[in-house]
Amino acid sequence: MKHEKLLKFGGHEKLLGFAGKKTFKLISLLIVVCLASFWLIEQSPIDPVRAYIGEMSVTPEKQAQLEEYWGVNSPPQEKFLNWAGNILKGDFGTSLIYRIPVTDVIKEKFTASLILMAASWLISGILGFILGIIAGMKRGTWIDKIIKTYCYTLAATPTFWLALVLLMVFSVYLGWFPIGLSVPIGVTADNVTFLDWLHRLILPAVTLSLLGVAQIAMFTREKLKEVLSSDYVLFAKARGEKGLNLVLRHGVRNVALPAITLQFLGFSELFGGAVLVEQVFSYPGIGQAAVSAGLRSDVPLLLGIVLVSALFVFFGNTMADIIYEFVDPRIKQEEAAS
Amino acid sequence: MENKAEINVEEGLNTEIEINEEFGNKLNVTSNKRPISELDSSTEEKKKTEALLKVEDISLSFTQYASGLRQTKLNIISNLSLEAHSGEILAVVGSSGSGKSLLAHAILGILPSNAKLDGKIEYKGRILTQEKKKELRGKEIALVPQSVNYLDPLMRISDQVIGDVAEEDEKLMKNLQRKIFQRYDLKPEVDKMLPHELSGGMARRVLVSTAIISSAKLIIADEPTPGLDEKTLNETLSYFKDMADNRCAVILITHDIEAALKISDKIAVFYAGTVLEVANARDFKNNGENLRHPYTRALWNALPQNGFQAIVGHQPMQDEVIDGCVFYERCSKKNDLCSRGIPLLKEIDGGVVRCNNAVSEEIPNSDETSSIHGHELKISAKEVKEV
Amino acid sequence: MNTTVTLKKGLFGRLNLRQKTILIICLTSLLLFVIVISSLVLGGESLPTNFGFKNLAPSLEHPFGTDWMGRDMFIRTLEGLGLSIIIGAIASTFSTILAMILGLLSSAGKKTDSFVSWLVDLFLSIPHLLLIILISIGLGGGAFGVIVGVALTHWTSLTRVVRAEIKQLKTQEYVHVSGNLGKSRWWIATKHIFPHLIPQILLGTILMFPHAILHEASVTFLGFGLSPHEPAIGIILSESMKYLSAGYWWLAFFPGLALLIVVLLFDMIGDNLGRLMDPKSAHE
Ligand SMILES: Nc1ncnc2c1ncn2[C@@H]1O[C@H](COP(=O)(O)OP(=O)(O)OP(=O)(O)O)[C@@H](O)[C@H]1O
Ligand code: SF4
């Protein structure tokens, strides 16, 4: 009993330590990301005042006023401290292209993207896992070769090209989906019916899912091979277990956690994919906003999006770590062994 | 218990071998064409003539890719023969990496795909094909693995011990599992545990339970005793003794010759991928003068209580090609003949040996072709004795 | 890979695995080489524009069709591929050098090791595509911007390989023996460590190629990479978007497919080289 309590206490300690380490890491990471991205933008020839004025004609007084506002003539350190200070207060500034607070833009766009990414994350995860299990089980057969070829090909496929092909087939040729999907700026999600929105979600989500399948399927296939050549599967075979039942009883059970972990580690690529896909389908998400912000020198928005994306990736990595450290009993086993 | 009797009767009458799948039934089902009464009365005799498992002259090799994708062949086991009898424990003793586990895997048909197996394995007098192995393993032939690593790290213990059974049998099996655990003093909490939560002794009992629950006739234990303290070791050995007492044939694979001697009836000495001698346990005494092979004698004398006389040299490598006796390099009794051709298997004093110079005074150096199959030779040896 | 094998079964049947692997590597390398050379030769002269032949669907004369200025899409694609491969090569080379330096640095001591792993974490914390965009913007865009962007984002995995490899080599006996014999660290490094490291690094670079090419094309497609005057695949595809609704599918289809094939070829070389170096993976 005493032993058990000790163990539990140990687990608690571990949890606290983990949380502390993660928090520290997040904070230091955000600071460095802020510094680095700010420095990069500072290096660039971007002129925020120009970007703000755009096509408008303004009086020299107005221009001077704007320059003052953007701190064009103040030294970089001052500008950074100013910007960082505002961020600490939760103020990311005003988007130049949308002319509303950056936080509002991000909230809206990121929600749209999250739905897109979540949908394809789930679909690609489940589909990829199933394909990987099938390929791993039928190793060396034609069905394995088909799945492998599919995965190899998709891993080499430019995301934006696949998006273009699907757009050509399903929107231009078959006419199932509209071509220009974007909502005019200013029309918020409320003005779009659920069906409309689902309609415009399908193609981007399908594109991202098709691409996401490749990695997880190949990983599952390899992992299943590893599991199937493990001592415990050998023993299961020696006890007369075989075929699909063997794979379901031992294979799926042991491959699932690592596969989910990998899927969480894929947040970075998922985000990158979303940027490209949103651009092709004009899906009003954070990726498209990032591209517009970059092309049209919307510095506050771009920096805001970079921070959000870093948070997003960090979340994925943390989930993976949690699974690894706390959920998977095999880790405890190894710890106990050592 | 009624069940038991029924099967017995049937077996007694049937000339066909019955595959008995009754749970927990620990009966001797060795094939026989005689009524049971006769079987029971003349145990010694029958055990010797009717081996449950007969491994004849098997060889095992691997094809491997070396650097640069060149293929190479690696011989692990060659010309290996042995027999396992119901009610007996046969220990297979050999050093680490000599291919003992692979022998077990060959019998069970669970070799890796790049392995090639030649030779003949018979079970109950019938050739054990890969299909037959698939059919019998887990039912008639059970493996007791070496460590807890052979259990699925993510599956509850009771589910693993029960194994993959049809839904309608699950309750029955669950009860049986509970009973077996009770017998081995495994508490109900253990059912719900994961492998990493077991202590060493518990793990041992769980692994043994997997064989017990299968009601197998042939049990192959692959190094079941590494790193156990004296008490747990004896306890574990006693489980196997119990199995043999229940008319199972037990093959105990180990590199611990002392542990093997505690319970075994026969000891097969494994060296460089082959069995050099099968000796009776009682032959291991004094200076080993009853042992037939120089290596076995050397092994015996290398034990601490026998004066630690270690033999010089090492086992040949797996990629070495050897024409003659595998022990040639280290043997003190070698002669010219030994480097030319593999010594034939001979039966001497109720044991088998593969050595040119091992000759019992009782046996005239009989013509060598007949000595390949110990069976015939043994009869002749007996005849000599009777004369 | 499998398709190649089945297609050429007649010839392949007679070869063993090692010969097949080497043959695949040679053929694919040759094909890539031809693409680069022909794009360099073609790139010298500017493509004739002919408005009489604009927006033609693929035909024997123009296998990939023509664009809105009557330029032959096959030649444009070839040029684009050549450019992609060259940019991929430059970026991968820089990335490899970076990976080597950082890998060596991380095996120099405990402090440098944690610094390098901190750096790896940092570069993995922002989605690659966004980071390349950011770097490209910071450097004022253009070829320079993308190359640096791609080079700065692809070194992480190779660095880990180098680090692990050195760690493993260090524990090996002959390195210990040499150390005990009083050889200098530099001597050990050049005599024992580098010769083992170079094949790994070569493989790592080749495996990096496909990613580098795809990322360059993506960033260019989004408008942050090469300038619209360059004959890059990313540019061709982003131009094609304007003509999609008109049904000129060939403008996007063939160039993208060609890029896909080039990337696949690189993957194949990498896989087969890996197989030669790590025979265990060839057992299937
Ligand atoms: N798939 C394989 N390919 C090539 N060689 C193999 C393969 N599996 C095992 N071996 C080799 O076969 C030899 C015998 O292995 P095995 O596990 O049977 O030894 P063992 O006698 O059981 O040793 P231990 O006492 O350590 O368990 C080993 O030296 C190993 O290198
Ligand atoms: S056959 Fe010859 S070499 Fe081999 S053990 Fe016997 S005497 Fe020694």
Ligand SMILES: [Mg+2]
């Ligand atoms: Mg073993």
